[in-house]
Amino acid sequence: MKVAQENHREELSMSPVIEAKNLTKIFGDLTAVDNISFNVYPGECFGMLGPNGAGKTSTIRMIYGLSPITRGALAVFGLDIAQNTRAIKSRLGVCHQDNNLDPDLTVKENLEVFSRYFNMSPAAARVQAESLLRFMALEHRKDARITELSGGMMRRLVLARALLNAPELLILDEPTTGLDPQSRHQVWERLGELKAKGLSILISTHNMDEAARLCDRLIIMDHGGILVEGKPLELINQHVGHDIIEVLEPNQSLRAFVRARNMEHEDLGHRLIISTGDGNALFREINNDYCKEGCIMRMATLEDVFLKLTGRELRE
Amino acid sequence: MRKILPLHLSMRFLRVWERNLLVYRQNWKISFVPPLLEPFFYLVAFGVGLSTLVGNINYDGSEISYMLFIAPALLAINIMNNAFFENTYASFVRMYYQKTFDAMMATPLTLEEIITGEIVWGATKSVIATSIMLAVISLFGLIRYPEGLLIIPLSLIGGIAFGSIGMIFTAIVANIELFNLPVFLFITPMFLFSGTFFPIENLPGWAQYIAMLLPLTHMVNLTRSLSLGIVDMSLLPGFCYFVISCIVFFPLAIHKMHRRLIK
């Protein structure tokens, strides 16, 4: 694991876009971000996964200079965030978790007015807005009001807005939460294209498909701290194995069997989840000898890692 | 207060101002209605209807008509209301419901520039409305020129002062309903008791002292003098009152907004 990470860093042997060292954020007596350290390198898509309240948004707000850090060090583009907020912000694109498009303006005006905040000339703003509306397939709605847009269109517009200043780093806070599958896939498609062009991306999410699909590396956070860091596939192999066997209504003899073989498993009462390397032989055995209600085998996913590490209790 | 340094406040605040201007221009026809009609209504109701009962008013040693007395007060009230309501209700909606400030703060704009843009915008609304109203009142022959033109720059300074006070409330209220408090405890009493519709000399002595502390009293004195063509040292205390108000309340508004938005 350690070795893999070192290799990765050598591969990228460039100075990080984001360098967080022992970063801590405390609100009153609540530690929202607890001594976390991570680096994001140029051109990579770095994921921050975690349940609600894990501290993802708090971390992001420190990265774009909105929220002063309580302790630790944070550099973006090699510059200290506290001293260089304006310079850093002019090179960032940020998509907030809440929709904060300007409802007093049309789609096109949203982009044009926003580019003026970056001191772009009105002419450059118009050109940039038009090209981004095309990229996000919003051209036909350019004169619409924000309230007339669907959730997916709003998200695409937020994304377009974050790209106005041709940022070197794109920060996305739960970009697809609440979207229908079609819209979600469209956003992923666009993000994939941006990534292919070499844009560095920091993305927070609790959608595991999203993370597995987009992220080169990720951290899983909970209660303000980092639980693990790694590449999606490595994390899956390392923490849950390759295959998952799920048995509905498991009986006592299966439980005894699993315990006797010392297999990695989770017992949810009505469901038993067994994680294993290559599960084919084991699945046949369980299917023949122990399965009454139903059992399936599937590939292990990031979601299994996530649930294993962060538990199954509800948050908030 | 450490944060309010020139470093954080550049001319970029004009970008925020421009955003508000763009929105304003979309329904300028509606925005123009109140300053056009308000003076008509007041001058007809109070001036024509009430002045037969009131007769003339003794102001500064000379007799003036009731219309002449209240017309400048309408301008002063207008300066107060435009900036105050813009930087309370309208700014609160942008900050709290529309999250416009959040979006702006992820750009190179600083909080100082956002709040400055908002306050200067509120003052701009005062200037626009004052100019329109001044024109309407002039039709009644109630303004002396060229002295009366000084009311326009005055509305900018007054707008910044009243807007900053409004912005301080915006920074501290938990929800939009709570603006009722400053409106009923601050704006409405000023509207009635600041020498607007009757001279403050008619108030009991203690109340006159209180009235002399209120910004609208000074604004009414200034607009009234200027409308009557008086430009002399008697304007100085009122002018200083507003300059000092700007110097105190504007940084305080930014400071309070810092408290609210930077966590």
Ligand SMILES: Nc1ncnc2c1ncn2[C@@H]1O[C@H](COP(=O)(O)OP(=O)(O)O)[C@@H](O)[C@H]1O
């Ligand atoms: N301004 C704030 N004041 C107090 N507590 C906060 C504030 N912002 C966030 N928190 C708390 O910090 C914790 C982390 O929140 P957040 O970073 O929003 O998590 P996430 O984005 O991962 O869901 C939560 O417990 C949240 O309630």
Ligand SMILES: [Mg+2]
């Ligand atoms: Mg969040």
